[in-house]
Amino acid sequence: MNYEVVTLKEKIVVGTCARTGNDDPDCVKIIGGLWQKFMAEGIWESIENKANTYCIGLYSDYDETSYDVTVGCEVLENSNPKLTEKRISAGQYAVFHVKGDVVKAVSEAWGKIWDMPLDRSFSGDFEEYLSNDNGVAEINIYIALK
Structure with a gap:
């Protein structure tokens, strides 16, 4: 699987969050539930100061067995205290x-990414959902490197 290496500036993401892990039998249900909540409860629409129109699925705060999943948006500054x-x-x-x-x-x-010998930092990886036209989505997956 091909990839390119890019340098990013810090980004602020706000959204809804839960903790899970790949070995958690409810992992898929937890992540899917976050996306459902984000869309069905109008969280996307309520976020102020969006940097763009993309949704983000962020995986952060890794430890040996689990990580935080945040479904949200990049913002210019956080004015979303809830x-x-x-x-x-x-x-x-x-x-x-x-x-x-x-x-x-x-x-x-x-x-495929999990099987690649990437020098990962595990500081935070994320999916950026760019578009979804007629069931064909365009997504960028960013993996933090050392």
Whole structure:
């Protein structure tokens, strides 16, 4: 799977958050539930000071068995006190461009990424959902590098 290395400035993300892990039998349900809540409860619409129109799925605060998942948006500044604020660290990221069915394409991409010998920092990885036209989504997956 091809990728490019990019350097990003720090980003502020606000949204709804939960803790899970890849070995958690409810992992898919937890992450899917966050996305459902984010869309169905109007959280996306309520976020002020959006930097763009993209949704972000952020994986951060890693430990040996779990991590935080935040579904939200990048903001210029946080004026959303009822939502969780997370920061995406400035630094180098491997970015994978993914296109296809939103669930299937992202799941398959992560399976391939986990098998790659990337020098990951685990400071925070994220999916940036760019568009979804007629069931064909465009997503960038950013993996933090050391």
